[in-house]
Amino acid sequence: MMRRIALLFSLSAVLLSAWVTQNVFEAVPHLEDEVAYVWQARLLADLRFSIPSPPEPDNFLVPFVVDHQGLRFGKYPPGWPAALALGILLGLRAWVNPILAGFGIWLTYRLGERVFSPGVGLLAAGLTVTSPFFLVNSGSLLSHPLGLVCSAGFALGWLEAFSLPEDTPRRGWTLLTALCLGVLCLSRPYSAMAVALPFGVHGLTILWRGSRAARLRLAGFSALVLVMAAMVFAWQAAVTGDPLLNPYTLWWS
Numbered sequence: 001m002m003r004r005i006a007l008l009f010s011l012s013a014v015l016l017s018a019w020v021t022q023n024v025f026e027a028v029p030h031l032e033d034e035v036a037y038v039w040q041a042r043l044l045a046d047l048r049f050s051i052p053s054p055p056e057p058d059n060f061l062v063p064f065v066v067d068h069q070g071l072r073f074g075k076y077p078p079g080w081p082a083a084l085a086l087g088i089l090l091g092l093r094a095w096v097n098p099i100l101a102g103f104g105i106w107l108t109y110r111l112g113e114r115v116f117s118p119g120v121g122l123l124a125a126g127l128t129v130t131s132p133f134f135l136v137n138s139g140s141l142l143s144h145p146l147g148l149v150c151s152a153g154f155a156l157g158w159l160e161a162f163s164l165p166e167d168t169p170r171r172g173w174t175l176l177t178a179l180c181l182g183v184l185c186l187s188r189p190y191s192a193m194a195v196a197l198p199f200g201v202h203g204l205t206i207l208w209r210g211s212r213a214a215r216l217r218l219a220g221f222s223a224l225v226l227v228m229a230a231m232v233f234a235w236q237a238a239v240t241g242d243p244l245l246n247p248y249t250l251w252w253s
Contacts, residue, residue: 002118006109009125013105013138016129017098020139027094032063033076034141039065040074041084041093049073050239066250073239075247077232079187080143093141100145101138105129107152114159143187150184151195153177158199161217162206170217178221182228189232 021027029035039062043051050073054060057067064075074081087096105125112121128134137144157177161170184192203222206214237243240250 002113002122003109006106006122006125009109009122009129010102010106013129013134014098014102016135017101017138017145018095020135021094021098024136025139025141029141031140031142035062036064036074036076037081037084037141037143038093040076040078040081041088043074044078044081044085045088049078049235064251066247068240068247068250071239073247075251076143077186077189078235079183079185080146082186083146084141097138097140097142097145100149101134104138104145104148104152107149107156111152111156114156147184147188147191150180150187151191154180154184154195155199158202161221162202162214174217174221175224178224178228181225185225185229186231189229192229 029038043049050071053067053070053072057072062072066073066075084093084096087093105128108128109121109125112124114121154177157173157180161173161177181192181196184195203218206218210218233243236245236247240247
């Protein structure tokens with residue numbers, strides 16, 4: 001029964017967020033961040049990270065889009081623009097965040113259920129889906145709903161992958177957990193660091209006291225996350241020529 005109500009909350013999140021998208025924001029970007037995200041998404045939809053800077057680039061300003069060494073590119077990491085690019089290619093850009101909102105509510109319920117009880121999970125999901133802050137962000141073109149899905153998915157996946165009895169199969173959970181944290185690294189790197197910190201402490205405990213199987217799972221998880229996180233530096237190298245040059249600093253030194 002609780003899960004059916006949680007599914008109803010998830011569907012409500014999709015519909016309410018879509019209503020905000022269409023009736024409040026009219027399915028167009030309003031904030032400078034949204035403008036840059038959409039600009040980057042259109043570029044990625046064409047399988048490009050950058051384009052040549054226009055003549056007199058200051059006369060063709062796009063908020064948070066940088067001109068550097070003859071190239072024009074967005075300052076944001078590629079994770080969220082890539083998700084928007086998929087929406088653009090499918091003709092569903094306005095639905096990307098509402099759909100993610102639905103997943104976010106479901107994962108919020110599942111996490112509360114896993115850590116506490118079905119009642120607590122349902123309360124958390126219900127409070128989230130009725131939050132104006134949640135609905136406004138889910139109706140926008142910002143990266144926050146993807147961050148919620150990745151954070152909640154990572155936390156839930158970690159608990160399933162590394163907190164179950166040793167004889168429980170968990171390869172799928174380990175892979176899902178790594179993908180969630182990896183995508184978060186590609187979209188909101190500092191958020192990923194903050195979310196991963198307490199689980200990193202648990203990981204050190206596993207290295208110190210865990211079984212060989214648990215250590216191997218942790219090594220595989222860490223390797224996949226590091227590969228995905230390294231893509232941020234590869235992207236920085238592709239657009240700036242320097243893997244350690246953060247494009248944010250090209251907009252604000």
